[in-house]
Amino acid sequence: MTEQLSLPMYDIDHAATRQLTQAIADLLAQRGLETQIIWPDNLLAHWQDPRLLLSQTCGYPLVSSLPDVKLVGVFHSTAAGCEGACYRSFLVARAQDKTKTLADFHGRRAVCNSADSHSGYNALLYVVAQQSVAFKQVIFSGGHRLSLAALRKGAADLAAIDCVTWALLQRYAPEEQHGLAIIGETPLSPALPLITSTATSDATLAELRSALAALVKDERYRAVCAANLISHFSEVDRHFYHPVQEWEQAAVRLGVAQL
Known part of the structure; x- marks a missing residue:
């Protein structure tokens, strides 16, 4: 089963989003996780797909419609108005x-x-x-x-x-x-959550988090992160999103x- 990777929420400049998604795909491949990059039309169906390895959703669907997905973490943004996660x-x-x-x-x-x-x-x-x-x-x-x-x-x-x-x-x-x-x-x-399928194993979840931590620390990806206003990555759990409800x-x- 080919696992899916997508970052649909901030696709303002498609070239920048593609570069970011490809960088994550490369980091996952280095960890033995092969992915298919997709650009979904039906976001809720995409987030509920058992083939989902990594995507980004909104905090409201997370707490209202996606009770079973696993949280990977959250990107910190350099955008004005953001603080930490x-x-x-x-x-x-x-x-x-x-x-x-x-x-x-x-x-x-x-x-x-x-x-x-x-x-x-x-x-x-x-x-x-x-x-x-x-x-x-x-x-x-x-x-x-x-x-x-x-x-x-x-x-x-x-x-x-x-x-x-x-x-x-x-x-x-x-x-x-x-x-x-x-x-x-x-x-x-709470900023937009990064999620994975409930079918994702704990070992794979750890690799996902490792790849995203490397993304924001590795000099090779500094320009890609800057183009998408990303500065850090944090691991979070569902309790972090209680303010939404x-x-x-x-x-x-x-x-x-x-x-």
Whole structure:
């Protein structure tokens, strides 16, 4: 059975993502783990595939839909807004609203990438619940870049955007931020988890972690990591992602079950 390797979550510059994925594949091959690099269309099916050796998911699907996958760890990012193994979302609006705060968007329109996104939906739910902000309309774009496009076109007024995505766009596609501004941010939360199939043995899991630790330490891969804003790798367990569920539960206690 050929095992699968994919890093689908931050594929902003495909050349940079391919180089990173290939570097990991090479490090795994050195450890006797041969992989097939794939670019999945159905992410949930990909993350649940027993052939999965390594992928990256979002914290919300991890706690809500992927009870059986094994956690490998998490990359640390050099993107503004990140600290250690944590990241946050930026609240983004059109530049004409750059002096406004979140409270000023009460009764306006929000755009989210998807309802199962922590950075684009759950984090926004958490902060609006705390400030008693309610939107008159919430639309779903299908991706952070599409949410930014909706803001630029005037189809929505506010979005919560993963700060790593924002930093990668700033580097590789700054035109997608034209006319937009950050008006706030969410608190820090656990960064995107790296996962493997429940079928992965403990010995193989140890090799995965060894390869990712080598990736961020080996001089040969410094430029590849820098191109993807990666600085370190940490091993984590499921307890690390409890805040994702806690934010959702906190919003419910405040009477806000959905945007």
